[in-house]
Amino acid sequence: MSAALALRVCPRAPQNPASGEKAALTPEAIGALATACLRLEVETWPKPGLVSHVDNGSHADMDAALLHRSAGGLEPFFAAIAKAAGAGADMDRLRGVGxxxxxxxxxxxxxxxxxxxxxxxxxxxxxxxxxxxAREPTLGATVSRRWGRAIHEGPAAPHSHGSRAARRYGASGARGEAATGFPSVYGLGAPALDEGLRLAPHDPEAARVQAIFALIAGVADTNILHRGGAEGLAFAQRRAAEFLDRGGVGAPGWRERAARVHDEFVARRLSPGGSADLLSMSLFVRAVERPARSMRSEFDHARGAQ
Structure with a gap:
């Protein structure tokens, strides 16, 4: 199923008049939507240090084609995890699908x-x-309430770059983010998407750039910590905050300024991969929880990138 069709299947999560509860998307629609969000992250530029359809950023081992191939292969697994959850699977079962x-x-x-x-x-x-x-206002609240404890207590990946950086620098990392209901998504990424759409209502890519800069500025990204340490993180957060303070995507010449920041990240080999993941998640929660007409063109574009 295409991403655009996924939105048309259930564009506004309608209420069940008998129960007041919101009708769920089908697992297939959820999988298509999640994959579209990954594709939209790739199709965003300038995006400091990250792979895009324009260049490979700070990465010598991947490009946009590889990321699109990876995203496409994950669609049935996103659908499977949705189907398993709908059938009452516990965290161990969800972890197995992952x-x-x-x-x-x-x-x-x-x-x-x-x-x-x-x-x-x-x-x-x-x-x-x-x-x-209707009892859980956000997807993040659902994750935290239903699986937060299991996420905290579950097995970690002790030898991953992110896990090592989180331990060394005291960052919460991906597990802390998920267990607490994705505060960076709801406090930074999703609001910045809204702000970007307000500043550049006819440029959905601009909204995604606004969001990635907001995430870089506010998140202790363990990918940056792994590559650049505390000094690299401080540099990344400062440059992203400066871009936002100067008006973000609402300022004249914003794309050229964002591209210069991108070049600076590449020169330092910094890659905010955690923030890139959070951008995809921010797109997903906005599409599911508060879809708007302005989102349609984004997901149509993602379908064309396949």
Whole structure:
């Protein structure tokens, strides 16, 4: 199912008049939507240090084609995790689907970690989307209430770059973000998408740029910590905040200024991969929880990028 069709299937999560609860998207629609969000992240530029349709950023081992191939291979797994959650699966079962998705990703990319963080965070949001109801106002609240404790107590990936950086620098990392209901998505990424649409109402890519800069400025990104340490993180957050303070995507010449920041990240080999994952998640929660007509063109564009 295409991303655009996924939105048309259930564009506004209608209420069930008998129960007051919100009708859930089908697992297939959820999977298509999650994959579209990953594709939209790739189709965003300038995006400091990250792979895009324009260049490879700070990465020598991946490009846009690889990321699109990885995203496409994950669609059935996002649908599977939604279906499992809808059937009442516990965290162990959801984790098993995630591990299968990671194996598929590594097979599709020749061992390159393109979307491990997104499999975890976006996968949990897919599970929550299958259970959406009126008692839990956000997908993040659903994740935190239903699986937060299991996320905290579950097995970690002790040798991953992100886990090592989180331990060394005291960052909460992906597990802390998910267990607490994705505060960076709801406090930074999703509001910045709204702000970007206000500043540049006819340029959905601009809204995504606004969001990625807001996330870089406000998140202790463990990918940046791994590559650049505390000094690299401080530099990244400062430059992103300066871009926003000067008006973000609402200021004249914003794209050229954003491109200069991108070049600076590449020169330092900094890559805010955690923020890229959070951008995809921010797109997903906005599409599920508060879809707007302005989102339609974004997902049509993602379909064309396949």
């Amino acid at each position: 591990m299968a998705a990671e194996a598929e990703m590594l097979a599709a990319t020749g061992g390159v970690n393109t979307h491990r963080g997104a499999i975890f965070g976006l996968g949990l949001l897919c599970a929550a989307a299958a259970l959406r109801n």
